Amino acid sequence: MSLETMRPNPTWDAASYADTVDTLAAHRDELTFIVWGGDWCKDCRALLPDFGAALEAAEVPDDRIEAIAVDQDKRGPRVDEYGIEYIPTIVVERAPDGADGDAGEELVRFVESEDVPPAVWLARELEAELEAETA
Template structure:
């Protein structure tokens, strides 16, 4: 009985990815709708950036204070250094903030900036990462490739500007 419980407890700790890794031109990547945990599972360098990312308390509090429902659609390349450097810190801050008003969708693209569902074409994605902020299904802004400050701070600036309009 004890051996069976130990076996079950070990099995419950095994991670089961929801996204399959693909190989394109000899390079492994994730394309299409993604789960962030899968990126961390398949790409250790993304996990390192995530673990080392600083999470300023004041920034978390500002993200927690967002009280309008938003979808943040992030187009990224798991092969892309800019995506690797920008997306994990942003995700870590959002995870700490636990704001139910914010819904994140991750879409992986290949090197041609294409995904199986054609969303990258629909949104005219030319560089990654691209963060598209949607409110009630309409785009209110986007952040492309490099943040002015950090992507989390730029999100707050973008929302402040959209409130002023």
């Protein structure tokens, strides 16, 4: 089952979100984005196309993005493992070091709605988290 709502919004203006794109691009090779959503979900349809466009503008490799479709009962792959209750949920992990298939370290999590779009919120939280690590 694919997640069509992750298809990038062609009218999204990356220049208007330059800081967000820069942050995502700066970490594109070290982070993994796991997205749970449903094409039937109005919040997903409203939020995820712009998020997909932000990832595309930041040139995040496809192998760093895992889009997981859930059904209307919010059942789907890894839902229990990650404690997914609301969608869209986006978990950003530091990519695992080895090739053993283990999940990486969770850095930030966007759940359903915030006061700003998911890409902006995640970039802001990632900056704070990664800056705190280097301080």
